[in-house]
Amino acid sequence: MRRRAVLEAALECFAETDVESASIAAICARSGASVGSVYHHFGSKEGIMLALLADGLEAHLKALGRALEHAGGDPFQCVEAVVGSLIDWVELNPRWAMFIYANLNSSGASSAEPIIEINRRYGKLVERYFDPLIESGQIRRLPRECWPSLIVAPAHDYARRWLRDQVRNSPSRQRQVFIDAAWRIVQPD
Amino acid sequence: MRRRAVLEAALECFAETDVESASIAAICARSGASVGSVYHHFGSKEGIMLALLADGLEAHLKALGRALEHAGGDPFQCVEAVVGSLIDWVELNPRWAMFIYANLNSSGASSAEPIIEINRRYGKLVERYFDPLIESGQIRRLPRECWPSLIVAPAHDYARRWLRDQVRNSPSRQRQVFIDAAWRIVQPD
DNA sequence: ACCTGTAATAGAATATGGTTCTAGAATGAT
DNA sequence: ATCATTCTAGAACCATATTCTATTACAGGT
Numbered sequence: 001m002r003r004r005a006v007l008e009a010a011l012e013c014f015a016e017t018d019v020e021s022a023s024i025a026a027i028c029a030r031s032g033a034s035v036g037s038v039y040h041h042f043g044s045k046e047g048i049m050l051a052l053l054a055d056g057l058e059a060h061l062k063a064l065g066r067a068l069e070h071a072g073g074d075p076f077q078c079v080e081a082v083v084g085s086l087i088d089w090v091e092l093n094p095r096w097a098m099f100i101y102a103n104l105n106s107s108g109a110s111s112a113e114p115i116i117e118i119n120r121r122y123g124k125l126v127e128r129y130f131d132p133l134i135e136s137g138q139i140r141r142l143p144r145e146c147w148p149s150l151i152v153a154p155a156h157d158y159a160r161r162w163l164r165d166q167v168r169n170s171p172s173r174q175r176q177v178f179i180d181a182a183w184r185i186v187q188p189d
Numbered sequence: 190m191r192r193r194a195v196l197e198a199a200l201e202c203f204a205e206t207d208v209e210s211a212s213i214a215a216i217c218a219r220s221g222a223s224v225g226s227v228y229h230h231f232g233s234k235e236g237i238m239l240a241l242l243a244d245g246l247e248a249h250l251k252a253l254g255r256a257l258e259h260a261g262g263d264p265f266q267c268v269e270a271v272v273g274s275l276i277d278w279v280e281l282n283p284r285w286a287m288f289i290y291a292n293l294n295s296s297g298a299s300s301a302e303p304i305i306e307i308n309r310r311y312g313k314l315v316e317r318y319f320d321p322l323i324e325s326g327q328i329r330r331l332p333r334e335c336w337p338s339l340i341v342a343p344a345h346d347y348a349r350r351w352l353r354d355q356v357r358n359s360p361s362r363q364r365q366v367f368i369d370a371a372w373r374i375v376q377p378d
Numbered sequence: 379a380c381c382t383g384t385a386a387t388a389g390a391a392t393a394t395g396g397t398t399c400t401a402g403a404a405t406g407a408t
Numbered sequence: 409a410t411c412a413t414t415c416t417a418g419a420a421c422c423a424t425a426t427t428c429t430a431t432t433a434c435a436g437g438t
Contacts, residue, residue: 002386002387018296023423034388036387036427044426102295105291108207110353142366143366145356155338156342157338157342161334164299169334177339190415213397214395214396225398225415228396229414
């Protein structure tokens with residue numbers, strides 16, 4: 001199965017520069033696949049990109065699921081799971097994360113059905129754990145639309161900047177800062 | 190001066206789809222400029238993109254400066270200025286903001302000197318207003334590297350999602366939510 | 379074993395579109 | 409008025425994403 005090899009080669013190529021300056025020829029050379037083979041599997045260069053995005057988001061979603069399960073029903077630990085699993089995943093998969101941050105906001109990605117679907121599942125998963133906590137007053141009620149922006153966006157932003165060498169300390173060094181900040185936002189008065 | 194016309198045309202073209210699917214030919218047609226003219230002014234398609242990014246960031250920086258000045262030395266009003274001016278700017282310039290969000294994370298942009306320079310000035314401006322407040326204990330001390338991620342990233346993230354129609358309410362409808370969240374993070378215990 | 383259809387691979391041919399080149403027009407300084 | 413510089417123009421060029429046609433591997437059925 002060449003599919004796997006192409007994805008790995010593509011990630012390396014994309015990481016070295018960016019999607020548009022990585023050529024199909026380079027991906028072929030690195031993966032040993034032919035042009036035809038690449039197009040058979042992915043249809044287009046954007047297709048490779050979307051597959052790589054979807055796989056990455058999926059992997060992170062799985063990690064989040066495990067973390068939340070482990071957190072049980074404790075509100076602070078749930079917040080910790082959401083923020084912490086993100087930080088861990090980025091540090092474990094830096095190149096992949098870099099690629100995702102650089103490309104998730106492209107117009108192609110944000111309108112791609114598989115990716116929208118993964119986002120939907122992400123939302124459902126978080127709701128499943130947090131809705132009961134909100135109902136029982138253990139977590140402050142906030143506009144649902146704002147949730148991801150308030151809780152995970154800060155850690156995402158920091159991780160992105162770290163991957164670009166714009167900050168010195170790794171996200172895990174700041175782990176407590178971000179968990180604490182998220183907690184301050186959601187903890188009841 | 191064709192420069193202005195090209196930038197406006199390019200923004201429209203880029204906004205309709207994205208940078209890579211907007212053709213130089215289309216930008217020429219819309220602006221009335223010739224290929225040669227475009228290349229004389231910007232050097233490359235990426236050059237157009239970078240100019241558009243720099244102009245936008247510059248404009249927002251100016252708006253932030255005004256807002257902070259108006260806030261005087263009051264800690265809450267300073268937080269309000271940072272978050273609020275961002276929300277206002279996005280709603281006033283939705284297409285421009287959309288373009289910036291879609292392209293600021295591209296590898297070309299994050300290594301471009303003029304853009305790094307604007308970010309530096311952004312940092313300086315914020316420091317100038319907040320450092321005294323931190324010294325005097327009116328605002329909690331947090332790792333400096335984390336500041337932007339903690340304070341403005343949530344509003345940025347929400348604005349980005351709004352521009353993509355992923356949330357219903359406009360950022361200004363959630364203004365208080367985001368200002369309040371930022372305040373919870375920075376207010377002294 | 380042998381056909382048959384489908385998936386996978388290959389690489390040459392094509393076409394799109396960014397960039398370069400050469401040259402001509404406008405502008406401004408001395 | 410002349411010269412230098414900036415700006416405009418569009419044809420030529422070239423890199424490269426995509427398409428096309430052909431060949432090979434492989435499965436299930438007979």
